[in-house]
Amino acid sequence: MYAVLRDILFNFDAEDVHYFSMNAMKTVLKVNIFKKLLEKSFQYQDASLEKQVFGLPFKNPVGLGAGFDKNALYLKELETIGFGFVEIGTVTPLPQPGNEKPRLFRLPKDKAIINRMGFNNDGVKVVAARLRASKRNIIVGGNIGKNKVTANEDAWKDYEICLNELFDCVDYFVVNVSSPNTPGLRELQEKASLRRILSHLQNINQGRINTKPLLLKIAPDLTVGQLDDIIELAQEIKLSGLVATNTTISRKGLVTDKDTLEKIGAGGLSGMPLKEKSTQMVHYINRQTNGSIPLIASGGVFNGKDAGEKLAAGASLVQLWTGFIYEGPGIVKSICKELAD
Numbered sequence: 636m637y638a639v640l641r642d643i644l645f646n647f648d649a650e651d652v653h654y655f656s657m658n659a660m661k662t663v664l665k666v667n668i669f670k671k672l673l674e675k676s677f678q679y680q681d682a683s684l685e686k687q688v689f690g691l692p693f694k695n696p697v698g699l700g701a702g703f704d705k706n707a708l709y710l711k712e713l714e715t716i717g718f719g720f721v722e723i724g725t726v727t728p729l730p731q732p733g734n735e736k737p738r739l740f741r742l743p744k745d746k747a748i749i750n751r752m753g754f755n756n757d758g759v760k761v762v763a764a765r766l767r768a769s770k771r772n773i774i775v776g777g778n779i780g781k782n783k784v785t786a787n788e789d790a791w792k793d794y795e796i797c798l799n800e801l802f803d804c805v806d807y808f809v810v811n812v813s814s815p816n817t818p819g820l821r822e823l824q825e826k827a828s829l830r831r832i833l834s835h836l837q838n839i840n841q842g843r844i845n846t847k848p849l850l851l852k853i854a855p856d857l858t859v860g861q862l863d864d865i866i867e868l869a870q871e872i873k874l875s876g877l878v879a880t881n882t883t884i885s886r887k888g889l890v891t892d893k894d895t896l897e898k899i900g901a902g903g904l905s906g907m908p909l910k911e912k913s914t915q916m917v918h919y920i921n922r923q924t925n926g927s928i929p930l931i932a933s934g935g936v937f938n939g940k941d942a943g944e945k946l947a948a949g950a951s952l953v954q955l956w957t958g959f960i961y962e963g964p965g966i967v968k969s970i971c972k973e974l975a976d
Contacts, residue, residue, distance in 0.1 A: 637962070637963035637965065638963075644656070645743065648739075649740060649741055653703075653739070657708070657709045657712060660673075660712045660715075661708075661711075661712055664712060664715060673715050676965075676968075677715065677716040677965060678715075678716070678717040678968065679695070679967070679971040679975070680694070680695075681695075684696065684971055684974060684975055686952070688876075688929050688951045689876060689929060690848065693720055693952065694719050695717070695719035695971050695974075696942075696951070696953055697717075697718060697942065697952075697971060698718055698720035698721060698722060698774075698776075698952055698954045698955070699718050699720075699721045699722065699954065699959065700954035700955060701722040701723065701778035701809065701811070701852075702724075702725070702750070703956055703959070704721060705723065705724060705752075705755065706723070706761070706762055706765065707723040707762050707765045707775070708765070710723075710769055710773060710775065711770070714773040716964045716967060716968075718773065718967055719773075719952075719967075720775070720776060720952070721774075721775055721776070722776035722809060722954065723762065723766075723775060723777060723778065724777055724778030724779060725754050725756065725778045725779065725814065726759050726777060726780070726797055727758065727779075727781060727782045727793060727797065728758065728781075728782055728785075728796040730758030731755060731756065731758075732755055733752050733753035733756075734752060734816065738750060738751045738752050738902070740899045740902070742889065742891045742895075742904075742906070744890040745889050745906065745908055746906050746907035746908075746937065747904055748904070748905050749899050749902040749903065749904050749905075750902050750903055751815075751816045751900075751901055751902035751903070753783065754780050754782075754783065759779075759797050759800040760800060762801070762804075763801050766801070766804035767803075774807075775804075775806055776807045776809055777804065777809070778808075779794055779801070779808060779809070779810060780797075780812075780814065780817070781794065781817070783817055783818070787819055787820075787823060787828065791831055791832045791836075794810060794835075794836055795839065798836055798840070799839070805847070806847070807847055807848035807875065808836075808840075808847055808849050808850065809851070809878055810833065810836065810849070810850070810851050810852065812829065812851070813852050813854035814882070814903065815854070815881075815883075815901075815903045816901075821854060825861075826864040826865075829851075829864075830868055830871075833851065833874065837849060837872050848875035849874055849875050850874060850875055850877060851869065852877075852878040852880075852881050853865060853877060853880055854880060854881050855879075855880035855881065855883045855885075855909060855912045855916060855934065856885060862916070866920060866928070869928055870924065870927070870928070875929065876929035876930060876931060876951070877929075877930055878930075879913060879917050879933065879934075880909070880912070880933060881903065881933075882902075882905045883903065883905075883908075883909055884901075884903065885904065887908075889904075906957035906958070907935050907957075909935045910936070910937075910941060911935070913934025913945070914932070914934075914944055914945055917930050917932045917948040917949050918949055920949070921948060922949070930949055931951065931952045931953070932946075932950035932952070932953045933953070933955075933956070936953050936958050936970070937958040937962055937966070938958075938962070938966075938969065938970060939971075939972070939973020939974055940973070942974060943973070943974060946974075953970075955967075
């Protein structure tokens with residue numbers, strides 16, 4: 636049934652459909668009987684799915700990756716359809732509109748999406764206030780970044796602001812220096828720049844009474860040398876984990892014709908084409924660290940088999956984004972059921 640609805644929705648602008656669909660669900664959930672019906676239809680609970688990661692209790696290992704609910708607008712809705720955790724953001728100190736529209740594109744032949752959103756969000760103060768006011772029973776991660784106008788040498792200040800503002804609002808943090816859609820951002824993945832940011836954040840974190848898990852999200856386009864540097868740094872700074880991976884700038888192996896890709900232009904590619912690369916990186920990091928760094932695997936998770944491969948490669952948790960768009964709200968239950976079986 637969702638496949639028919641998806642084919643209709645795919646005729647409209649991807650970003651408009653996103654907000655239309657989630658706002659429609661928000662309206663439906665205001666009626667308690669419909670909320671109960673959706674919970675019964677989409678949630679799946681099994682003790683075998685429960686996990687303790689970063690010191691946090693996850694009811695299941697299937698989460699929603701950052702970029703979907705940037706402004707923490709839909710936590711209740713996402714909890715209702717069964718996600719074990721949701722990562723909001725990327726959030727920046729100041730609100731920013733992001734890049735010019737259109738900036739979100741589907742590649743149905745490849746089960747992929749290209750986005751160049753550009754960290755569009757309401758700003759950390761607004762998002763923090765929204766989180767404090769929310770009534771939820773789901774683990775929430777805060778994905779933090781820098782404003783586009785902030786110079787790289789001052790980026791640490793932006794990350795510090797976001798950490799402090801969101802500290803009492805989220806359960807864990809993810810430092811995002813790997814999005815391809817903010818000019819120069821990926822330069823912060825270089826070891827010296829990264830050490831400055833992460834060590835500063837960890838010092839603030841450890842100065843708190845209750846520390847929060849601090850993770851780093853990495854790009855799939857890193858060289859082996861760069862990845863080794865990040866692994867070494869993660870161990871040195873005692874990061875709680877890594878998220879592997881963000882979107883890729885590669886267009887290798889796509890079925891979508893070159894004219895369409897050229898018309899779309901720049902942006903990060905997510906979805907099925909990223910599946911193998913993401914899994915390989917998870918496996919490599921897990922092997923290099925002897926499993927000492929917990930990993931959240933993101934990239935090409937569309938079903939239970941995909942999720943199982945990530946977990947077998949060494950991931951503790953998995954995240955969806957593109958798979959959710961293509962498979963619909965039943966994807967979480969489907970994956971959880973397959974993992975439990």
